[in-house]
Amino acid sequence: MKSTNALMAEAFGTFWLVFGGCGSAVFSAAFPDVGIGLLGVSLAFGLTVLTMAYTVGHVSGGHFNPAVTVGLWSGGRFPAKDVLPYIVAQVVGAIIAAFLLYWIASGKPGYDLATNGLASNGVDDHSPGKYTLAAGFVAEVVLTMFFLLIIMGSTHGRAPAGFAPIAIGLGLTLIHLISIPITNTSVNPARSTGPALVEGGIALQQLWVFWLAPLIGGALGGWIYRTLIADNEPAVTGH
Numbered sequence: 001m002k003s004t005n006a007l008m009a010e011a012f013g014t015f016w017l018v019f020g021g022c023g024s025a026v027f028s029a030a031f032p033d034v035g036i037g038l039l040g041v042s043l044a045f046g047l048t049v050l051t052m053a054y055t056v057g058h059v060s061g062g063h064f065n066p067a068v069t070v071g072l073w074s075g076g077r078f079p080a081k082d083v084l085p086y087i088v089a090q091v092v093g094a095i096i097a098a099f100l101l102y103w104i105a106s107g108k109p110g111y112d113l114a115t116n117g118l119a120s121n122g123v124d125d126h127s128p129g130k131y132t133l134a135a136g137f138v139a140e141v142v143l144t145m146f147f148l149l150i151i152m153g154s155t156h157g158r159a160p161a162g163f164a165p166i167a168i169g170l171g172l173t174l175i176h177l178i179s180i181p182i183t184n185t186s187v188n189p190a191r192s193t194g195p196a197l198v199e200g201g202i203a204l205q206q207l208w209v210f211w212l213a214p215l216i217g218g219a220l221g222g223w224i225y226r227t228l229i230a231d232n233e234p235a236v237t238g239h
Contacts, residue, residue, distance in 0.1 A: 009060035011093035018097035021045035025119035042176035050169025067218030075222030098194030120203035140213035148221025
């Protein structure tokens with residue numbers, strides 16, 4: 001069993017991902033005259049992972065995402081007995097971040113949760129670009145799969161030491177640049193769960209999509225890297 005410190009690191013890291021990434025969308029994306037837009041929100045998500053990977057990656061491995069945990073298990077980098085505790089810690093951190101975001105957002109006159117939301121994920125009518133369930137599901141699977149390939153490759157024993165968080169953070173930025181219009185970008189069931197629990201309604205009804213698709217993609221990515229790409233050189237287990 002992983003130490004309490006590792007689980008706390010996962011909770012704090014996932015909190016930062018949701019608070020920083022979703023917070024940039026809620027507070028800054030369309031702020032009058034100086035909104036950061038899609039590019040800024042994408043970069044914010046990448047920066048949350050980059051900063052926390054350097055901050056607590058040496059403690060827990062810096063997953064911050066159930067799909068990453070499952071993918072690393074599938075790729076032979078993480079023990080099965082620690083998968084569930086990690087996922088619980090990640091979801092707890094995400095939920096706390098989402099409720100704090102809502103509390104802060106509610107401090108703005110005129111804020112309405114039903115209208116403004118908390119950057120939840122969605123498909124069909126809840127998709128930013130009205131993309132179908134099938135399109136959103138496939139996008140989430142493919143993008144999460146490639147996210148795991150990036151993680152597995154950049155943390156391999158033969159990869160340049162110390163640069164993995166940069167590759168992973170920029171990889172997540174690219175993923176958001178691609179898929180914000182499609183699903184508002186999940187590739188992370190914990191990130192989807194926090195806002196969906198606060199918003200309720202359609203976001204909560206569609207939450208299953210953003211668990212199933214990323215978990216499938218993560219498991220595929222880990223398996224593909226382990227069986228089709230990686231050599232027999234030693235690999236590290238953290239970022």
